[in-house]
Amino acid sequence: MDAHKPKAPIKGRGAASYVHGRYSVTTTHGVDDGWGSVYEDQGPESLRPRTVVTEETAKSIISRNDSPDVGFAQSVNPFRGCEHGCVYCFARPSHAYLDLSPGLDFETKLFAKTNAAERLRVELSRPSYRCTPIALGINTDAYQPIERRYRITRQCLEVLAETRHPLSFITKSALIERDIDLLAAMARDRLVNVYFSVTTLENRLAAKMEPRASAPHAKLRAMKALHQAGVPVGVMAAPMIPMINDCELEHILEAAYEHGARAAGYVLLRLPHELKQVWREWLELHYPDRAAHVMSLIQQMRGGKDYDSTFGKRMRGEGPFAQLIQQRFAKAHARLGFGRLPPLDTSRFIPPRALSAQGELF
Structure with a gap:
């Protein structure tokens, strides 16, 4: 028996095991000695790992990138790790930098940057700072469940x-509705736009793929609320996965438009680094009858591999199946009347005053 291979999904979690990170100095493997599997008969705590949040002090908060296929140059991530537990999350491998598992650790061992706002104020006040739009919460969702408590x-x-x-x-979270007061005010000055990531409209599939993200109907409700408040809203049908959710592409776009989305995009499933193993485990546990077929189609779109990170290909893929998805998206996009969200205005930026140890005199 392969003792360290998961035998069943874990309720409320996307990953099913502690996949080892690529930088791990040491690794452990459970061995079934005949007295019970390492994934069975160990009690409720071992079967349903709890979420642990570590508070940390960030040295810097604004991250920058020059990737040609990413639509932003700056981002701020209030958290590391994400309790949403999306099994397909491209950010999972980033937990390997912490010598933690991109599997279960990514969604159960979280880090909250409690000084994020303070650091942001300092970095925005630097004389060398040049204003370009900031994407808030990219590597992990800024509105994941622990935001209710931390409010970072x-x-x-x-x-x-x-x-x-x-x-x-x-x-992926309806929690963004909480901040509609600030978002609506900023939208009037063309200072904000919001995209909702919608992977599926089916509750059962959502519960398997993104167990602690907002349910599909809650995302659509939040989308409509922001739209009615004047906040420009778009939708990302992502990720599209052959024989899992690609059949929903048009339905997702239609529902999003009905709820106020006026721009749309899509991304194919990406499987960098350890995510390949996390995804394969999930696929075997939930769809064993079609797992081989799904992976075959994925590889057809990735030049015969599980993943191709080449700019220009990593988001869209290649080959007949990828072209079919692209054509379907383009047709639905035009039919529904999607366009672009208004450009964000960088001319209104007013640098904050640098914090002073002597305080304010005037």
Whole structure:
């Protein structure tokens, strides 16, 4: 028996095991000695790992990138790890840098940057800073469940609103409705837009793929609420996965447009680094009858491999199946009347005053 191979999904979690990170110095493997599997008969705590949040002090908060196929140059991530537990999350391998598992650790061992707003204020006040839109919460969702308690995203949003700094969101959470007061005010000055990531409209599939993200109907409700408040809203049908959710592409776009989305995009499933193993385990546990077929189609879109990270290909793939998805998207996009969200205005930015140990005299 392969003792360290998961035998069943874990309720409320996307990953099914502690996949080893690529930088791990030591690794452990459970061995079944005949007295019970390492994944069975160990009690409820071993079967349903709890979420642990570590508070940390960030040295810097604004990350920068020059990737040609990413639509932003700056981002702020209030958290590391994400409790949403999306099994397909491209950010899972980043937990390997912490010598933690991109599998279960990514969604159960979280880090909250409690000084994020303070650091953001400091970095925005530097004389060398040049204003370009900030994407708030990209590597992990800024509105994941622990934001209800920590309110770090809200604090960062307050700094950006105060300084009239443009920003964008992409989220899977209806929690963003909590901040509609700030978002609506910023939208009037063309300082914010919001994209909702919608993977499926089926509750059962969502519960398997993204167990602690907002349910599909809740995302659509939040989308409509923001639209009615004047916040520009878009939808990302992502990721599209052959024989799992690609059949929903048009339905997702239609539902999003009905709820106020006026721009749309899509991304194919990406499987960098350890995510390949996390995904294969999930596929075997939930869809064993079609797992081989799904992986065959994925590889057809990735030049015969599980993943191709080449710019220009990593988001869209290649080959007949990828071209078919692209054609379907383009047709639905035109039929529904999607366009572009208004450009964000960088001219209104007012740098914050640098914090002084002597305080304010006037």
